[in-house]
Amino acid sequence: MFPNLDKLPVYDNTGVNERVQRFCTRSIKKSSKTAGLKLALSMIDLTTLEGKDTKGKVQQLCYKAMHPHDSLKNIPTVAAICVYPSYVGVAKKALQGSNIQVASVATAFPSGQSALDVKLSDTKFAVDQGADEIDMVISRGEFLAGNYQFVFDEIAAVKEVCGKAHLKVILETGELDTLENVRKASEIAMYAGADFIKTSTGKIQPAATMPVTYVMLDAIKDFYLKTGKMIGMKPAGGISTSKIALQYLVMLNEVLGEKWMNNNYFRFGASSLANDVLMQLVKAETGVYQSINYFSKD
Amino acid sequence: MAKNNNNNIFKASWTYDEAPESIDHIQIKEQYDLYIDGKFTKPIKGKYFDTINPSNGEKIANIAEASSEDVDKAVKAARKAFKGWAALSGKERGKYIFRIARLIQERAREFAVIESLDGGKPIRESRDIDIPLAANHFFYYAGWADKLEYAFPNRDPKPLGVVGQIIPWNFPLLMAAWKLAPALATGNTVVLKPAETTSLTALKLAEIIHESGIPKGVVNIVTGAGETGASIVNHSDVNKIAFTGSTGVGKYIQKATAGTNKKLTLELGGKGANIIFEDASIDQAVEGIVNAIFFNQGHVCCAGSRLFIQESVADLVIEKLKRRMETLIVGNPLDKNTDIGAINSKKQLKTIENYIKIGINEGGEIYQPECKFPTQGNWCAPTLFLNVSQSHRIVQEEIFGPVLAVQTFRTIDEVIEKANNTPYGLSAGVWTEKGSKIFHLTQKLNAGVIWGNTFNKFDATSPFGGYKESGFGREGGLHGLKPYVKFE
C-alpha cells in the first residue's frame, strides 16, 4: 500500500536539535551505564565495506564478532556482520555455530545507480549466498525528482526477492536535504515492506545524526500506531564512541521504549564502536582507563 | 488501526542510575549577612531566618533579615556612592560589569549547584540556562555602558540615582542579573532584595561583586521578606523601583509609589496562551507544550499555562502529550537526569495543591503521570486539566506550578479572542507551519513576548516584559536600558 505523503509531520532543526539536546544531557552512570554498553554491543552490525576487502579481512572480522574481548565475561556478541555480497559466503561459513547474522549490502550499493534487474540479481546473489539480512539503498535521484512510486516499487521488488531475509532500507539521509524528506522516505520504505530503516551507507557525509534518527524513530512510532507493525531502526556511520551510542540509546529508550530496546529492532552500523564499548566495559570493571592497544582491531 | 489508549505504550525500560552533581567543592557558610557599603554587615536588629532546601526540608543556612534601619543604611550607602559611580566614564563602569560576568562564568558550577540546592530547580536548567544567561546578561550590558548615546539618539541619557530592586524566587541569580546589569551600566547605584526563599545565589553574587572591586555602596544586597521589600519601596530617597513578582504586589507598589517621584517598572504575572494549530509540527508542538509549562516546575511568569488545541488534532496532541509526560523524571534537583525538580517552598506547594483541588471541584478532568517522589521535600506531578473553559478559575488565575489547563478551539478568530481574554499579557506561543498564520497570530496576540514554533526562550539581547496587568517596562536588549535613564 502506497502511503499518503500529503499530511506528514514537518520538522525544523532548531526544534529537533533542542529535543536531541535533552537526550544528550542525560547522565548515564554506574550499572545503568554497564547495561547500556552491553546493550549497545549486542546491537552492533560490525561492518566492513571497502573495495579492498578480502576473504582474510572478512574472516578476521567474523572472529572478532564472535569473540569481542575474551577476557571480559558476560558480554554479548555483536548482532551481525555487514559485508559486500561477494563475502557473504565467507562470512556465513566463518560464523557457523554462532547466532550472529550476516548482513549484506545490495542493490548497486552505495549509489544505487543501476537498473532494477541488476539490483534484484545483486540481492538474489546475496540471499543465495546465505545472507540473513539485506541492506539496500533507495534511488535518491528518483526520490529527489519526486518519483516516489518508483522508489516504492523498487523497495517492494527487492523485498520480494529477499524472501526470508530481513530487509533494511538505507535512505542515505545525507543526500535527502531536509528532515521532511527523511520522514517521507521513511514512510515510503516502511509501507513498501522494510523491516528496518537505516540512515546511511557510510560513504556520504553527514552519515547518521541524532536529529535524523529522531525523525526516523518518530516515523516508526506513528507507523506502529497506525498499523501495529514494529519497524527496526539502524543509524549507521559516525557512531564511533560509547558516549554517542549511549545517547542514541537514551533517545530510543525515551521515544520508542522497551519493545525496541533490543537488537531485533535496533542496530548500530559501525566499525570502530565495538572496541570503544569494550574499553568502557573494561574500565567499568577495573576502574582503570584503557588503551586501544589492548583491544584487537579485528 | 491499532487503537491503544495506554499512555505507557512506548514506556521506557532502561532506568538511569542516580547521577547527582557533586557538591563537594561548594562552599556555603552557616550564616549570611547583609552586603551594605562594600561590607558584609550584621543586621541591626540581629534577626536571621532559615533558608531551606525544598527537596528535603533541611536547613541550609541562616540569612540576615534586613529591617527598615538596615534598608536605610543601604540606601544611604547607595546615595553616597551614586555621584562617583555616575561620574565614572562609561568605559570604566563597563569594565567592572565585564568583570562580574567573567567571575560568574568562572564559578558557574558552584552557582548552578547552589541555585538548585536552595531553589529546587533541576541542575540541568540551572547549569544550562540560569547561570549562563545571567553571565551573558552582565556581559551584554557591560558593553552598553560607554555607548548609551547610541541607544537614545538626540537625547542625553542620565542615570536616575538610587534604584531599589526586588526580585522573585523562580530565577534567583538570573533575575538579579536582569536587574543589576542595566542599572549599573547606566550609572545607577542599587539596593537589591532577593526573595526570602532563595537568597543564597544573590549573596554569592555579592561576593563576586565585592571581588570585582566595584566601588563600595554601588551595589547593596539586603535579604528579607515582604517587609524588607516594603522598606525599600517606601524609602524616600529611592529614585526608582524595579519589581518582578506577583501582580498583586505589583499593584500595591504602583499604589505605594503614587505621588512620589519614583520611577517604576513592573514585571508581573501571566497566564500565557500556547496555541496549537492543526497544521503544526505536532511532535515539536508537544515538546513546546512541555517546555512551556513544565520548565522550572512551572514557576515561570511567562509559562504557557493555557493550552489551546485546534479540535481536529486535539485527541492526537493530548495522547502524545500524555505519553511524553510519562518520560519526565521528577525528583532530586541535583540529579543531572531530573526534568522536574522540587516546588520552591511549602507555601507555594500548598497554593498549587489548592488550585488542583479547585480544578477538580470545578469538574476539570485531571491527568497526572505516575511519579515516584522522594519521601521528604515539596513535590508536584506534572498535571493536565482537560475539558476546561475560559470561566474556570484554573484557566483565569496564575497558578505558578506545573499545571496546564487545556482547551480546544475551532477557528483562528475564536482562539485569538480567547487567548486575549485575560487581564494578563506577558507571553504567548503559536504553532503552525503556515508563515502568514504565524505573522497574523503574532500580531494579534496581546503579549510582550511571542514565541512562534518555540517557547520559553530567553536571551540577554531580547527585550522581555508584559502588556496589561503583566506589568510595564522591558528587561533585556536595547529596550532594557530605558527604565534606568532619564532625559533632562
Place this chain on the structure above:
Amino acid sequence: MSRLDINKTYKLYIGGKFPRTESGRYYTINNSDGSLIANMCLASRKDFRNAVVVARKAQNAWANASALNKGQILYRIAEILEGRKEQFITELIVQGETKKAAQKEVEAAIDRLVYYAGWSDKYPQFFSAVNPVSSSHFNFSTLEPVGVVSIITPEEQSLLGLVSVIAPAIVGGNTVVVLASESKPLTAISFAEVLNSSDVPGGVVNILTGNKTELISHMASHMDVNAIVYCGKDENALKEISELASNNVKRTIFYKKSDWENNLCESPYFIEKTQEVKTTWHPTEI
C-alpha cells in the same frame, strides 16, 4: 445694518458624533467682563464610559490601518486646520489670547500635526530592533499601540497642548478619550469638527468638556483604559491618578511642562510613551 450673530453650540465629540452630555448638565464660559461666551457640556462619567466603549471598538481597525494611511490622515487634519485658521485664532482670542499669540499657537498646532504625520511610517523603524540572540532563532522587537488612552490635556495653550498630546498617541495606533482644557474648551470642540471632516474614523479621538476633579478618577480607574496621560502640576491629581491606575496596572504618563511651543515638545519619544514593545521569536534552522 446690524445682524444678529448665530452663536455656536458646543457639544461633546464621541464616536464621530456630536452628542450633548447624557446628563443634560452644562457650565458657562464667560468673558472677563462676565458676559457669556458659550455654554459647554459638563460631561459626566457616563459620557466618559460611552467614549471608552467607542474608543475600544475603534482601536483595532485604527491600529491596523496602514502607517501610510495614518500619516495621510494626520496630514489631512493639518490641511483642514490650516483652512480654518482664522476661526481658531478668533476662538483663542475670545478665550483671552493676544492676536499674535493666537496666530502663533494655531500655526504651531498645524505644524505639529504635519510633524507627527511624517513620523507615522518612520517611528516603528526608529524603535524596532532585530536582536542577535545566541540560539538559532530570528528575534525582533516592534512597537504596538498600548490601546485606549485617557488624556487630560493642558489647561493653557488649549489648542496646541491638545494637539501635542493627541497626535503622538493616535499616530501610534491608539484611540483616545480626551478631556479638554476646562477653562478654555472652545477650540477643543472646534478641533473635533476638524477631525470629523478629516477622514479620522469615528471613535479614534473622543473629546469631552467638563470638570477635571469630577472626571479624573474615572479616567484613571477605568479597567478598559490602558494608559492615562495627564498634563499639569496638581500634586493631588498626580497622586490620585497613580493610585487608581494601579487597579489594572495602567501606564501613567505625566507632562508637567507649560510651554508646548518649544521644539522639545515634539519628538518620536512622545509616540513611544503610549507604545508597548513586542518581541517575537521564531526558529531559523530548517
